[in-house]
Amino acid sequence: MDFSEETCTFALSRIFLREPKMSRAVIETLGSAGELFSLDSDGLLEALGPFSKYRDAIAGTDLGRAEEELERIRKETSCRYIWHSHPDFPRALAECEDGPVGFFFISGDEPCNVFNRESVSVIGTRDASPYGRQWCGKIVTALSRTEERPTIVSGLAYGVDITAQQSALEAGLPTIAVLGNGIGSIYPSQHASQAERMARTEGCAIISEYPPGTEVLAVNFLARNRIIAGLSRATVLVESKLKGGGMTTARMAFSYGREVFAVPGRNDDLRSQGCNCLIQSHTAEALADTSLMVESLGYHTGRKSVRSAGKPAAVPVSIPERDLDLAGSFILKIRSGAGITVEQLASESGIPVHRAGAVLNALEADGIIDVDILGRCSIK
Secondary structure, three states: OOOOOHHHHHHHHHHHOOHHHHHHHHHHHOOHHHHHOOOHHHHHEEEEOOOOOOHHOOOOOOOOHHHHHHHHHHHHHHOOOEEOOOOOOOOOHOOOOOOOOEEEEEEOOOHHHHOOOOOOEEEOOOOOOHHHHHHHHHHHHHOOOOOOOOOEEEEEOOHOOOHHHHHHHHHHOOOEOOOOOOOOOOOOOHHHHHHHHHHHOOOOOEEEEOOOOOOOOOHHHHHHHHHHHHHHHHHEOOOOOOHHHHHHHHHHHHHOEEEEEEEEOOOOOOHHHHHHHHOOOOOOEEEHHHHHHHHHHHOOEEEEEEOOOOOOOOOOOOOOOOHHHHHHHHHHHHHHHHEEEEHHHHHHOOOOOHHHHHHHHHHOOOOOEEEEOOOOOEEO
């Protein structure tokens, strides 16, 4: 019985899960995953050499069972499997020698619509400070105001990751969450509602190279970082200690020849030491001005504003229609009470802090207000 390249790639990725370079090498050498499973014992000996630890696993693979498992996963999780020769496999990942040969994909949109636009990874510590969360918003807002409007890629983790992805959703940018655990479950579970929103939002997706039931292990999250770095043309590290997943991702992006930015911070702040280290070693470009980041990426901005009747100041056209009145009320409140914080504005308006932050980020990006490191607002 002949099996599809999709099934053979899935079986191959299970065998070489911890050594993705081997999967890529096999496919590049033989031309396909299916060709590997068609080899007899002599062929495997010639292809893999006499000392390969994988020969028995390959020879003993039941492709029929692999096909059944893949079909079961699709039914139980409503996901699709995107393999290396699929027409919508991301070209950016295909360029990475240690990239996955296949991954699971959950989205309410088609893969071609998700992967046909540029993306920028925004990553960092799980223990984000107010300074880090503020910069997440600034970065995403600046990117949302470009004509290119790139996808924001991150890992759905606490801190910087979820802040960046929540900011993207509020700014109307698509976002991709790369999981370090099995597809079909969300870790951490507290972010399930955001993941559900991503799964039904146009251009967004949740992806993982791990099948359902894969344990939450540190090694898996380190491995998934290469996908975050590989998917994007640029990676932005917002905050990180000297050791951490964000540092690993940034260095992987640098090794792939991608642009890397890091937000500088105080030398005595542990959460900024990783960023400062990357800047000092010329691995990352210092991100002290989002407009310079946008310019470095070659993106185009149309910094136009509109003045609506009854509004006290120009309101950025990037603000969604539903938030125009909110932006106007914020400007009035800030003008009458300089130093008011995002938390106070959210409380007085009866809205979530992340929504208030998205509006304030747009106002700040348009040059209407200033927000200091403590989140206090003032009119420019």
